[in-house]
Amino acid sequence: xxxxxxxxxxxxxxxxxxxxxxxxxxxxxxxxxxxxxxxxxxxxxxxxxxxxxxxxxxxxxxxxxxxxxxxxxxxxxxxxxxxxxxxxxxxxxxxxxxxxxxxxxxxxxxxxxxxxxxxxxxxxxxxxxxxxxxxxxxxxxxxxxxxxxxxxxx
Amino acid sequence: xxxxxxxxxxxxxxxxxxxxxxxxxxxxxxxxxxxxxxxxxxxxxxxxxxxxxxxxxxxxxxxxxxxxxxxxxxxxxxxxxxxxxxxxxxxxxxxxxxxxxxxxxxxxxxxxxxxxxxxxxxxxxxxxxxxxxxxxxxxxxxxxxxxxxxxxxxxxxxxxxxxxxxxxxxx
Numbered sequence: 001x002x003x004x005x006x007x008x009x010x011x012x013x014x015x016x017x018x019x020x021x022x023x024x025x026x027x028x029x030x031x032x033x034x035x036x037x038x039x040x041x042x043x044x045x046x047x048x049x050x051x052x053x054x055x056x057x058x059x060x061x062x063x064x065x066x067x068x069x070x071x072x073x074x075x076x077x078x079x080x081x082x083x084x085x086x087x088x089x090x091x092x093x094x095x096x097x098x099x100x101x102x103x104x105x106x107x108x109x110x111x112x113x114x115x116x117x118x119x120x121x122x123x124x125x126x127x128x129x130x131x132x133x134x135x136x137x138x139x140x141x142x143x144x145x146x147x148x149x150x151x152x153x154x
Numbered sequence: 155x156x157x158x159x160x161x162x163x164x165x166x167x168x169x170x171x172x173x174x175x176x177x178x179x180x181x182x183x184x185x186x187x188x189x190x191x192x193x194x195x196x197x198x199x200x201x202x203x204x205x206x207x208x209x210x211x212x213x214x215x216x217x218x219x220x221x222x223x224x225x226x227x228x229x230x231x232x233x234x235x236x237x238x239x240x241x242x243x244x245x246x247x248x249x250x251x252x253x254x255x256x257x258x259x260x261x262x263x264x265x266x267x268x269x270x271x272x273x274x275x276x277x278x279x280x281x282x283x284x285x286x287x288x289x290x291x292x293x294x295x296x297x298x299x300x301x302x303x304x305x306x307x308x309x310x311x312x313x314x315x316x317x318x319x320x321x322x323x324x325x
Contacts, residue, residue: 130240144276
C-alpha cells in the first residue's frame with residue numbers, strides 16, 4: 001500500500017477527515033463505542049502499525065474531555081489522529097492496550113492526569129504521580145494545597 | 155572522631171590548646187581536600203555538574219576526586235536540580251545513608267527556592283532546606299562550572315573552620 005492509497009482509504013472510511021491546522025495529521029472524530037473497531041481496522045487493513053501517543057484535552061466550557069489517538073504507518077509514512085469526545089463528568093472509554101501495547105503507559109498517564117477511566121486496562125496504577133494525590137493535575141480546574149498561584153502582573 | 159573522649163584526651167596534655175589546633179588543622183585539611191561526591195544529579199544543573207567534573211574544568215584539581223556511587227562512602231551531596239515531592243523520600247534516604255561528617259550543596263535556583271517552578275506547581279519543593287540541612291547555596295540557572303567550583307571551595311573554606319570538639323560547619 002502506498003501513501004496516496006492509504007489516504008484515499010482513510011477518506012472513504014472517515015468522511016469527515018480533515019487536517020486542522022492544515023499542515024497537521026488528518027483527523028476524524030469517532031464514537032467512543034466504535035473506537036476499538038476503528039483502531040483494529042486501521043492497524044490490520046491500513047497498516048497503521050505504530051501508536052505514537054494517546055493524549056487528553058480538557059474542555060470545561062463544553063463540559064467535554066477529548067482523547068486523541070495518533071497513529072503512524074511505517075509502511076505508508078502516513079499519520080492519522082482519531083479523536084474521541086467524552087462527557088467531562090463521566091469520562092470513560094475502553095482500553096486499547098490489547099490492540100497497541102504502546103497504549104498501556106499512555107493510558108495510565110492520561111487516566112491520572114485527566115481522570116479518564118480506561119475500562120479493562122491491565123495495570124491501572126498511577127504512572128507518574130504519587131499514589132496519594134487527589135485530583136487530576138491537567139484538568140483546568142485542578143487545585144492543590146501545594147500550589148501558589150502566579151500573581152497577576154499589571 | 156567517634157569513640158574518643160576528645161576533651162579528656164586533649165585537655166590532660168600540657169599545652170593542649172596547641173595540640174587541638176594542630177589536630178583540627180590536620181583533620182580539616184584531610185577532610186576538605188578529599189571530598190567524595192555522591193554521584194547524584196536531579197535535573198539540568200547536573201549537566202553543569204558533570205561538566206565541572208569532566209576534563210575542561212576538572213574538579214579533581216581541588217580535591218573532589220572520586221564521585222562515589224554509594225552514599226555510604228560519600229562526604230558530600232550536590233543537590234543539582236529541581237526536586238519534586240515524589241523525590242523527597244529518596245533524597246532523605248540518600249542523605250541519611252551518608253556517614254558523618256556530611257555536607258550538602260544546593261546548586262541552582264530550583265534547589266534554592268523552586269526556581270521557575272515556584273508558582274502553579276502542585277509538586278515542587280521550594281528549597282532544599284525543607285528536606286536536608288544545606289551548607290552552601292550556589293545561585294544560577296544553571297550556575298556555570300566556575301560558580302560551582304567557587305561553591306565547592308567555599309565549602310572547603312568552611313570545613314577548615316571546623317573543630318573536632320564541635321561538629322558541623324560554622325555559619
